[in-house]
Amino acid sequence: MEFRGTGIGQGVAVGPVVRMAERLPEPVDRPSHLDPAREEERARASVSVVADDLQRKGAQAGGAAQDVLEAQAMMAEDPTLMDDVVKRLADGKTAERAVFEAFAAFRDLLSSMGGYMGERAADLDDVSQRVVAHLLKVPAPGVPNPGHRFVLVARDLAPADTALLDLTQVLGLVTIDGGPTSHTAILAREKSIVAIVGAADATALADGDTVIVDAENDLVVQGPDADAVAAAKERIAERAARAAAPITPGALADGTSVPLLANLGSADGAANAVELGAEGVGLFRTEFLFLDADRAPSVREQQEQYTRMLSAFPGRKVVVRVLDAGADKPLSFLNDAEEENPALGLRGIRALRHAEVILREQLTALAAADAATDADLWVMAPMIATVDETRYFTDLCRELGLKTAGVMVETPSAALIADRVLGVADFASIGTNDLTQYTMAADRLLGTVANLQDPWAPAVLRLVAEVGAAGGRLGKPVGICGEAAADPLLAVVLVGLGATTLSMSPSALADVRASLARYTREDAERIARAALAAEGAAEAKQAAKQAAESAPTPTGTTVP
Template sequence: MSQAQLPGVGVSPGRASGPAVKVTESISEPATTPSPEDPHAEAARVAPAAQTVAARIEATAATASGDAATILTTTAAMAADPALVSQAEQLVTAQRIPAARAVYEAANNFAHALTSAGGYMAERVRDVEDVRDRIIAELLGIAPPGVPVLTEPSVLIARDLAPADTAALDPDTVLALVTEEGGPTSHTAILARSLGIPAVVAVRGALAFEATAVAVDGDAGSVRAVDPDAPPVAAASSGPAEWNGTGATADGRPVGVLANVGAPADARTAAEAGAEGIGLFRTEFCYLDTDDEPSVADQRAAYAGVLAPFAGRPVVVRTLDAGADKPMVFLSPESEPNPALGVRGIRVAFDRPDVLDRQFEAIVAAAADSGAEVSVMAPMVATAEEAAWFTDRAHAAGIPRAGVMIEVPSAALTAHEVLDAVDFVSVGTNDLAQYTFAADRQLGAVATLNDPWQPALLRLLSTVGAAATGKGKPMGVCGEAAADPQLARVLVGLGATSLSVNAGSVRAVGASLAGVSWADCAGSVRAALDAPTARA
């Protein structure tokens, strides 16, 4: 390649340079032959291999902390998932194919389901692929693909990095990360920020980049060739952010620093990280592993497990964000030509209000069990009428505080009317960017359009912020935009009264806000809104 520099999306701040080391791609597709002489004996090999892989990942998780430990524990659970093992065993006996091939096909079925689900679930496909490759390698008796042993401080370049690989990285030898795929919400991004390693994702052509040494700018989102004889330069380490645990600007203006969670383990990690509450509790985890709607009792127990670490503190529960793009059997979804624009989120509730009412019942009970101060909010709201319908129903169910997510441009543009109908709003910047720019948030090729610094996105946020301030109602931000300590200041200047981020970003965001006055935040807004490009 003749290019001296490649653009991407900076997802973990800092600058570093050094030798480029490329990471091995996924394992080769296993053959469908030879057929096993004893299919039952061959099928019996799957479970022990999966358990071995799960045990190895759990051992790595035991040495990690924070986001890394949570993500690794979840990955280990994927490896030991009885559904994956069972499907692979059935494929061996029914199709008389080798165990390695059966695992490959079963895992790909799961990955396809997650891709169809979109959003947060689609971002877990790389995790499934990693588990798949590790189990296959165990069955074949070969080394799994992944990060090689580094003999000197280096910059890693990969198509994407699996969580088990990223979480085990040593910041003393890994100077920076560069991937061709991924985005601000990928595990690579979350863990890189947690480890303090500069990272740039969605760098098209990174693996074909001919430079033997590169410089990575995690702030500007760029990768460029440098002199291979120059000594490596590590990112300056500032250590853990100093923060007193109270979300506020330097002059005392309160700003809630909350966490995004999707399971009990996430909630425990967030509490340990110092989050003041939960700004986004994704309830889908309770529905994913069953063909039937969970009972109110089952939902109550599952929700209480998430709420428990935040007794006496605020928790915002997002109601079920399901639909044709997140197919759940009990909802009997119809096939749609464009699921991302179809019946999802609150639109499902219009068709099945009984499902929403049962979820409300479980939420009210779980709030009483845990002592958390619970609010609810609806996903994918497009109009003020929809917002009023949801809020009235939540209040009738005994939930005192109800709001909606602003993740559809129409809701942002009619924020004044929406705010008249609700108690608060929370901006989901990930989906709002996706719908504003018509750019799939899972597709690396268009990741630059989903950069939360995009002027068009910030101008929509300005509209919502002005409306919320004028109405005297809270506006939260719960997309990954809030996890950027610099952008967090702009969001507060735009009117955000709370920021909800991944657990690994809590302290950095809290410290960033504590280091500036409200006037500083407000002063940064005009420059950001007037910038012609995200990079500017």
């Protein structure tokens, strides 16, 4: 039997299934035999223990996982949440029930907001489970330890569990819920875990079932025959050989250069990215400096972090995205006004233009870091939709001494007028996650529409082609910094559509480098045309595969 989901990365895994334990039952709603002050003491103690544990696990995991777990720890100790718990305790409830109800109410509020805040609702559920488990003195639901290597199957996986998976034991991961941009997917991608998320029919899998987890083909195979298992193991060996191969610059088979860059969320990941072959940074997210703060960081504080990043890439390109925040990632010092549809609200360049001093200080810090290092700094603005916004940003960059100023293409508007946008900007970088979201009218954080959140959609590819063509005519670089660049076959298509650089999670660099080396520019353009001509995302991917299989095989390589 086969189950479909969304594959994360290109790996393959074979092994026995171990199901993750279900959630704790809802605490019984009964009067407490303790006074409210004693129950409050119990609740605060358990919240503190859980927050400390999340902080400790975050420090142990590092990278994106640390950011996620630290955010969860802050959720646990949110004063508003505790105030709600105390009110419920005053009504005679037990600490367990008061925590459950307060967290559930806050979770429902976040869910109703959608977007970034809606995605945080699942994280809050995990915190609630951990606090209730501590209060009840029972183990919190977590990853099992059967004593042998296994494929983990779960409804979804909490960030704390994903971050600390024992990769010597967990061969692969299958989740029933979740989408390609959930925290499970993000952390699985960062840790190179073979994973398929949103495989709704995987509820049929039972402990002990042998499965093949084929992330490249978005497929889980239950009870595969011996030939299928042998073929999967051969693919695993081939992928391991590619990862161990000497690192070379990204290029097509005919020598066309396609620099492969890293997406990074802080300077902490720079050394690992270089080790894995990153030729620079295509997306440095600066939000880590601003989120969960009650004030904007100073110019000096920012400069220190930017200098750390730039110093790790002497002589190489580092593309920094200025703060991408707004109503979907509310900051009290920027814009925390409630909006009914925050994904379409005051975010990105819109929010920064509304609070220009924050943007000016960030650009000033970047200019100072640039002057102090030898990296090739490029700066770009998020959520550009108009030429006016482009000119506003590039003029401000030049006023403050930054030599290379570009834009993120994440809206259909910017893609459709890319020739005019690139007439003003020095470069464009396509954020395929948001571009897909806005093109398909499908929230990229909602599992219910995960099937539409597919960058293979011909409508998305056509918009990428518009930007690529405009860049080609004007001689302006066009990069890809969304997760689409991490798909080895889609990476070939994107180059065929005009992308000049690709940026991705460092763990994906080896697979993409090997894929590009199999095809010439002429091949890439022909494969891209085949994908563009398809009716839907699945058909586009299949058409690209068929076109790729017909390409001549360069010496010393094999067509996947």
